[in-house]
Amino acid sequence: xxxxxxxxxxxxxxxxxxxxxxxxxxxxxxxxxxxxxxxxxxxxxxxxxxxxxxxxxxxxxxxxxxxxxxxxxxxxxxxxxxxxxxxxxxxxxxxxxxxxxxxxxxxxxxxxxxxxxxxxxxxxxxxxxxxxxxxxxxxxxxxxxxxxxxxxxxxxxxxxx
Amino acid sequence: xxxxxxxxxxxxxxxxxxxxxxxxxxxxxxxxxxxxxxxxxxxxxxxxxxxxxxxxxxxxxxxxxxxxxxxxxxxxxxxxxxxxxxxxxxxxxxxxxxxxxxxxxxxxxxxxxxxxxxxxxxxxxxxxxxxxxxxxxxxxxxxxxxx
Numbered sequence: 001x002x003x004x005x006x007x008x009x010x011x012x013x014x015x016x017x018x019x020x021x022x023x024x025x026x027x028x029x030x031x032x033x034x035x036x037x038x039x040x041x042x043x044x045x046x047x048x049x050x051x052x053x054x055x056x057x058x059x060x061x062x063x064x065x066x067x068x069x070x071x072x073x074x075x076x077x078x079x080x081x082x083x084x085x086x087x088x089x090x091x092x093x094x095x096x097x098x099x100x101x102x103x104x105x106x107x108x109x110x111x112x113x114x115x116x117x118x119x120x121x122x123x124x125x126x127x128x129x130x131x132x133x134x135x136x137x138x139x140x141x142x143x144x145x146x147x148x149x150x151x152x153x154x155x156x157x158x159x160x161x
Numbered sequence: 162x163x164x165x166x167x168x169x170x171x172x173x174x175x176x177x178x179x180x181x182x183x184x185x186x187x188x189x190x191x192x193x194x195x196x197x198x199x200x201x202x203x204x205x206x207x208x209x210x211x212x213x214x215x216x217x218x219x220x221x222x223x224x225x226x227x228x229x230x231x232x233x234x235x236x237x238x239x240x241x242x243x244x245x246x247x248x249x250x251x252x253x254x255x256x257x258x259x260x261x262x263x264x265x266x267x268x269x270x271x272x273x274x275x276x277x278x279x280x281x282x283x284x285x286x287x288x289x290x291x292x293x294x295x296x297x298x299x300x301x302x303x304x305x306x307x308x
Contacts, residue, residue: 002222002223002224003222003223004223004224005223013218016215016216017215017216017218018213018215019206019213019214019215020177020214020215020216022199022202022203022206022214023199024182024184024185024195024196024199025181025182026183026184027179027180027181027183028181038181042179042180042181045179045216046179048216049179049216051222052219052222053218053219053222053223054216054217054218054219055216055217055218055219056174056175056176056216056217057175057176057177057179057215057216057217058173058174058175058176058177058214059169059170059173059174059177059202059205059211059213059214060174060211060212060213060214060217061170061174061210061211061212061306061308062209062210062211062212063306065162065208065209065210066170066210066306066307066308068306073258073265084298087298087300088300088301090300091300091301092300092301096301097301097302097303097304097305098301098302098304099299099300099301099302100229100296100297100298100299100300101296101297101298101300102229102294102295102296102297103294103295103297105292105294108262108292109231109262109292109294114229114294116304118306144260146258146259146260146262146265147258147259148256148257148258148265149256149257149258149259150256150257151254151255151256152243152246152247152255152256152257152264152266153246153247153252153253153254153255153266154212154213154253154254154255155213155253155254156213156217156218156253156254157217157218157220157253157269158250158251158253158269159218159220159271
């Protein structure tokens with residue numbers, strides 16, 4: 001996996017990781033800041049997007065302000081021989097925003113499948129959880145859901161030059 | 162938040178244009194002017210409806226690492242440790258969650274080696290062990306929240 005950003009790419013990432021300027025020509029503003037042409041910025045941003053270094057460009061809403069007060073990290077202890085197949089099926093559910101296999105830390109932590117769900121009511125999330133539970137069936141030995149109580153930090157990535 | 166704000170949030174969680182006048186290009190299908198869209202996004206940023214506006218970087222595509230990490234912090238020490246953890250630039254997000262492991266944060270480091278090194282520094286600075294839970298496999302990632 002790998003695109004190696006050069007020095008100018010890194011400067012561009014550092015200049016934009018906190019957000020784009022809210023001005024009519026934001027890329028020109030960044031170009032001026034870096035002492036390069038706007039065309040160079042546009043070309044490099046497009047290249048970073050095409051290479052997947054930029055996942056997406058746009059607005060990032062605050063879950064809570066949009067009414068998504070129930071943000072649950074559902075965690076599941078799934079049999080190792082079927083987790084990849086079942087994990088993919090859980091990831092394909094329309095209401096799951098992130099789904100990963102992660103290592104257990106026995107005896108403190110026995111869950112190896114993580115699926116994030118978001119709802120405006122507890123009932124909505126409980127319904128989502130019951131769909132996942134039904135899908136996993138007997139392959140799942142135990143499960144839990146960890147609701148976020150508070151955002152302590154949400155800045156996203158911060159590279160340093 | 163009115164219907165226009167909702168339309169902006171629902172249509173611009175990705176695909177913001179890379180061109181000379183991107184706000185003008187993005188405003189058109191929404192029936193807004195360039196200035197109106199800029200002002201709307203500025204207001205939504207200011208009142209906290211948006212936490213960010215701009216590119217979301219995927220550090221693993223450039224040789225870095227993301228990981229999810231968790232700590233069990235006693236209630237009376239929670240705020241102090243949250244401050245220590247949040248002060249690390251490698252901590253991209255941090256959430257308080259309902260569990261004995263009550264602090265969950267995402268680490269982003271520029272190199273593969275930076276991840277264990279950062280975890281050691283967080284353990285030293287906070288005095289608590291960090292449970293590192295790097296993803297072993299990604300099944301799906303696409304957060305889209307409808308306003």
